[in-house]
Amino acid sequence: MKTKLLSVVLFALLFISCSDDDRRLPYSGEPLEPATWQLVNVSGSIAGIDDDFEAGAVKWTFNTDNTVTVVNTNTDEAKTDFFDSGNYTYGYVENTDSPEACQNTIKISNIDFGCVNVTGNTMRFTQPYADGYILTFERI
Numbered sequence: 347m348k349t350k351l352l353s354v355v356l357f358a359l360l361f362i363s364c365s366d367d368d369r370r371l372p373y374s375g376e377p378l379e380p381a382t383w384q385l386v387n388v389s390g391s392i393a394g395i396d397d398d399f400e401a402g403a404v405k406w407t408f409n410t411d412n413t414v415t416v417v418n419t420n421t422d423e424a425k426t427d428f429f430d431s432g433n434y435t436y437g438y439v440e441n442t443d444s445p446e447a448c449q450n451t452i453k454i455s456n457i458d459f460g461c462v463n464v465t466g467n468t469m470r471f472t473q474p475y476a477d478g479y480i481l482t483f484e485r486i
Contacts, residue, residue, distance in 0.1 A: 378408040378436075378452075378462070383469055383483035388426045392477040397425040405486065412437055414454055426479075428457070444474035 385404035389396045399420060404427050407415040414436050416429045438450040439458065448461035452471060459481060460473035467485040472478070 380408060380410055382407040382486045384486050385427065385481060386484050387482040388428075388479060389482075390473070390477065390479045391426070395426055397427075399425065399427070402486070406483065408436070428481075429455070441474070447472075447474035 383406050384402055385399050385406065386401075387396070387398050403418070403420045405417045407417075409415060412435055413433050415433050416431055418427055418429060418431045420427045434455040436452060436454040439453050441448055441451045441461070451458050451460050451474075452462050453459070458473070459471040460478060461471070463470045463472065469483040469485070471481040471483075473480070
């Protein structure tokens with residue numbers, strides 16, 4: 347009887363000692379190495395936008411010094427393109443809102459763009475909370 351009780355207590359201690367941090371995976375896509383991406387679509391938000399951009403109209407270049415250089419030639423003020431041309435800082439922050447979606451989110455100039463997913467020549471930023479934005483880029 348004591349052996350069974352000891353086994354149950356040890357199992358409970360082992361289970362309790364595991365934290366959520368152990369189950370979350372770090373950002374596992376390509377690192378945002380020096381590369382230029384063109385913004386092709388912004389969708390979502392409470393307004394339900396779906397803005398497509400002409401090839402090369404909005405380019406984001408991720409640099410090795412944790413800055414992103416934006417070249418924005420979009421002239422349609424009705425489209426959501428986020429940044430004017432310029433240099434902005436970026437980094438990763440812990441995702442405390444929806445940690446099951448991703449461990450870290452990308453934050454550029456104090457805007458949390460959500461989870462990063464890079465597949466081949468496509469990159470998506472996905473804000474994991476309700477009515478968030480989805481930004482889709484293609485590598486140039």
